Amino acid sequence: MIKLCGFALSNYYNKVKFVLLEHGIPFEEVFVLPSQEDTVLEHSPLGKVPYIQTEHGDLCESQCIVDYLAARFPDKTIFSVDPWEAAKERELIMFVDVHLELTARNLYKEAFFGGTVTEATKGRVEKLLAHHLAGFKRIAEFGPYLRGERFSVADTAGYVSLPLVGMATQTIYGRDFLLDVGIDWKSYVKAINDRPAARRVTEDRKAYIAASRPA
Incomplete structure (x- = not known):
């Protein structure tokens, strides 16, 4: 196993x-x-x-x-059997994982963990995210899923990472960069939450956070 x-x-x-x-x-x-x-x-x-x-x-x-x-x-059939669809799913995953989440990750120290991030880093991340989100908007459909009406493996990446980008930018800059470009990630997450696997992931994450809090 x-x-x-x-x-x-x-x-x-x-x-x-x-x-x-x-x-x-x-x-x-x-x-x-x-x-x-x-x-x-x-x-x-x-x-x-x-x-x-x-x-x-x-x-x-x-x-x-x-x-x-x-x-x-x-x-x-984790990826689509159609080669083009499978490639587009991988493209979306690359955008979410690398261009969005790993860029926003530079903010997490201050956004989520009580540390501080330099103003230079904040300025660099702001410019990169603006550029990357513009590109992401060109390929992500949100209809309601990243590839349109069909849930795909790309949504396993979107579900776990897009909220972090939104929350981190809201905390650091006072505005949610995803909402700024018209990406309603909360509705997107809500749609995916209908899936038992998604609910299990979220429930286990919340349980871990609760168990980690000081008594």
């Missing part, structure tokens, strides 16, 4: 977990925090989560894991 290693607060962990749950792939969750300890580095070269353990060995990076699952379980 596949072991999914990480923790429920990680959006990339939850992206992989969403895929596993959505497609009924058996897996076991193993609690692991990011670390530079040898016990983690021997499985994940940069000490990041998520990573999976399989009978063939370890694999890290969420999109590599999703691609592996799609190849290992072709009957699950």
Whole structure:
């Protein structure tokens, strides 16, 4: 059985977990925090989560894991069977993961964890996100899903990461950059919440947060 290693607060962990749950792939969750300890580095070269353990060995990076699952379980049709649609799903995932979430991640220290971010960083991120969101709007349909009326694997990335972009920018700049460009991410998330796999991911994340709060 596949072991999914990480923790429920990680959006990339939850992206992989969403895929596993959505497609009924058996897996076991193993609690692991990011670390530079040898016990983690021997499985994940940069000490990041998520990573999976399989009978063939370890694999890290969420999109590599999703691609592996799609190849290992072709009957699950994780990506569209149409090559063009599958490519467009990957394109959307790239935009969400790299151009939006990883850019906004530079703000998280101050937005979510009580730290501070330099004004130079805030200015750089503001310009990058404005540019990246303009491009994202050109390819994302939100009808109600990223590819239109059909839920796809791209939505497993959108569901776990777009709220972070919206909340982080609201906290740092006093305005939600997604709403500014007409992306109603709350309605988008609400539509996906109808799926049992999505609800499970969210419930587990909330339970983790509640259990982590000081007594």
